[in-house]
Amino acid sequence: DGGITQSPKYLFRKEGQNVTLSCEQNLNHDAMYWYRQDPGQGLRLIYYSQIVNDFQKGDIAEGYSVSREKKESFPLTVTSAQKNPTAFYLCASSPGQMIEKLFFGSGTQLSVL
């Protein structure tokens, strides 16, 4: 079955540590996205990529970094510069620029030890 796979499901970060969240899709979609979800809030866009080797900052990119070396993969690194990283992170993809909907992964819950 085609879909988006996020791993791990739960992740713990120590102070000053960088951690990387994985997102893989086999839908052959061009565009991929990372969203952050905090309790009681909607989703906020961190980064997005519309094509391989290209990505743009979203609304809350500070303290995060991404790469898009392959069409299927869009990993998100939460750096030590992100002072409040505890949140639920959702990866999504879409076929291209003109889409009707995003397809989402099942998310990664990141917590700080």
Next chain:
Amino acid sequence: AQKITQTQPGMFVQEKEAVTLDCTYDTSDPSYGLFWYKQPSSGEMIFLIYQGSYDQQNATEGRYSLNFQKARKSANLVISASQLGDSAMYFCAMRDLGGATNKLIFGTGTLLAVQP
């Protein structure tokens, strides 16, 4: 700037009854799309229904329908014949179809609890 407002933090509904989840939006763009997503406790976001700003008729998908009132800038989700499995968070979202990016802007969500 675009904005989505969901004023109902939580809702209760009896099983088999209909429920309306409110969503209002604000945009200056004439071309936009409106979405509803369901998020069960497992966390994944499930697409429910889509309405384009130029669509003449309200969108329907099975038990889901979107009550689109363009002049009032509202896009309420109507769930008919509620089921226990409908208990979840529901998010309204909007996309600017005329923009260069494909990002969605989300509301804060409504938690729906279906009671037996």
